[in-house]
Amino acid sequence: MIPVNQPLLDGNEKKYLLECIDTGWISSEGPFVKQFEDGFAARVRRRHGVAVCNGTAALDAAIEALGIGPGDEVILPTFTIISCIIQIVRAGATPVLVDSDPATWNMDTDQIEAKISSRTKAIMVVHTYGLPVDMDPVLDIARRYGLRVIEDAAEMHGQTYKGRPCGSFGDVSTFSFYPNKHVTTGEGGMVLVDDDSLADDCRSLRNLCFQPHKRFVHERLGWNLRMTNMQAALGLAQLERLDEFVARKRHIGARYSAGLADLPSARLPLAGTHYADNIYWVFGLVIDEEKGMDAEDVMKRLASEGVGTRPFFCPMHQQPVLRRMGLFENDRHPVAELMYRQGFYLPSGMALSDGDIDRTIEAVWKVLG
Structure with missing residues (x-):
């Protein structure tokens, strides 16, 4: 794994x-x-x-x-x-x-x-x-x-x-x-x-x-x-090694981006904006709903391919503990709801090797491509 x-x-x-x-x-x-x-x-x-x-x-x-x-x-x-x-x-x-x-x-x-x-x-x-x-x-x-x-x-x-x-x-x-x-x-x-x-x-x-x-x-x-x-x-x-670690994270992000650039059924992280380049703390994917799968489905299939994943955050307005307190009863935040339902992230740790990245890319293509 x-x-x-x-x-x-x-x-x-x-x-x-x-x-x-x-x-x-x-x-x-x-x-x-x-x-x-x-x-x-x-x-x-x-x-x-x-x-x-x-x-x-x-x-x-x-x-x-x-x-x-x-x-x-x-x-x-x-x-x-x-x-x-x-x-x-x-x-x-x-x-x-x-x-x-x-x-x-x-x-x-x-x-x-x-x-x-x-x-x-x-x-x-x-x-x-x-x-x-x-x-x-x-x-x-x-x-x-x-x-x-x-x-x-x-x-x-x-x-x-x-x-x-x-x-x-x-x-x-x-x-x-x-x-x-x-x-x-x-x-x-x-x-x-x-x-x-x-x-x-x-x-x-x-x-x-x-x-x-x-x-x-x-x-x-x-x-x-x-x-x-x-x-x-x-x-x-x-x-002492923070600059090295930042460079490593950006290398991981670039390798994933190149390998998954043509993936037809998922949205990749934005590479940058006018104010910052992505540091790729984690490399996330948001699955297109038209694919007929949600994040949980894809994560299970990737696990069977030996790839660990984590789900995106559950929005605060959907947290059971907060709803029981009477909070956010009428809140609707459709973008966050979609990201939670369809989003997850791939292995992104500092010790991840290029071989691990390439194996992960192959598994993502097998499951989603």
Whole structure:
């Protein structure tokens, strides 16, 4: 079976991990945490990086630090992972959804302004699968209406928008370091900000809101979201190779694109826009409905050919847990619904060989061609 993802861990990962063990610095107090925070923040051109235990935790801390709560509304894409909406709902705020752009698979920025109300506090942009959201319209709307911008750049390590790093646009931006990301720490995430007070707030929230002079006296509820020194050691070794990893991903995307260019029954990822070239975090396909198969059918057939796959995101307005809360009863977002029904992605991991790519292309042609 060709796996959907397999990370590359053949740089300085082992060396740095052994240093953690040899020195005994294995907790969040170790020196690699600060080195990783500073290095990653510099790469994204941010003043502050706050390392946390995963990408969901980064979003949780970001939403809490911005003071989003009951009575507030947050506009975000329906086509995203559920991590983006969890803390909005738990904080008592109301998520307001927009549909996807069928070309880029990102949120349709033309729909945002119509969703703004007197209660809107923030826009959450989520860069999806390989191309960034068109940020200029979002930032213009945010300025005109006085809204905060939360930028989920979990899948955009090394990607840029008009030459500027993804992760540098939001009032608060977040990353994930799950094993399928360009930079992995196994599990891990990071909050990135320029504002000193927001950075301090996020650091406090990740560390149970301990106080400097009265450690076990708490004025606020936080979380234990700390990243360990061992995770940060992995991340630092991975960060050293980010440019190499970006080039590798684009090679994978180009090879798939060439091999599947004439496939008659599926839409391939857009190679680029006027503001960015695709980074191909994953290589997705959207099956034409006229083919008479949905994504689930195709994925089962590819599995029988020894090719691992993953489905596209289930839209937020179709999530059973959210519908049971009374959310999104009348929402219809046809582009996202189609992408979920007909979309999936092929093996896209960093360790994928050209032979694996070619075998996958052959299997896709066998199933769909």
